[in-house]
Amino acid sequence: MSLSQRVHARDFLRIFLTRNAHNGSKRPIPLPPPFSTLESAQETASAREWISEFRALDIPKAAVHLSFSRSSGPGGQNVNKVNTKVTLKCPIHEDWIPLWAKPELKRSPYYVSSSQAVQIVSTVHRSQSQNIDECLAKFHALLIEASSSAIKNEPSEAQKKRVEDLMRADGAKRRAEKSHRSSIKASRKRPPE
Structure with missing residues (x-):
């Protein structure tokens, strides 16, 4: 994929996510800076800026894959009739997931290595929404925790100065x-005879 095709794909994703935003939000997910590691102060500053912008947004439903099924366990007839269990899957190779956060996401208990995706399940509520x-x-x-952990x-x-003084x-x-x-050891020695 050439650079112009990638830029076009990113623009398409930004427009798509804007039109299909969650909870009525019209702001798209900001695309992260293309750094795989944060080595310089400028890269760290760009990553911090992206995190603060991302923190204020909701992830749109269109950016992830949602599937529904019946919950198990107690709950009476509602459990047997309504698909309230939600499974969220999102491949970690999406453009809007920061490259520097991917190693931390892979160490997460929510990461499924066979599909290279993050999978989160919720059955807490009786309502699907x-x-x-x-x-x-x-x-x-x-995502916020994984992207923030790489920032030093x-x-x-x-x-x-305080560390130098303590040392x-x-x-x-x-x-x-x-x-x-x-001096204690020296006082124990016997004088030569």
């Missing part, structure tokens, strides 16, 4: 303890 909302909310939180926070100058104090304390032990 509430279970859909719960699955989407769990997936949203999982740089210490401030005050924190660096200097620790070294001085260790030297004082060593000299004290040395």
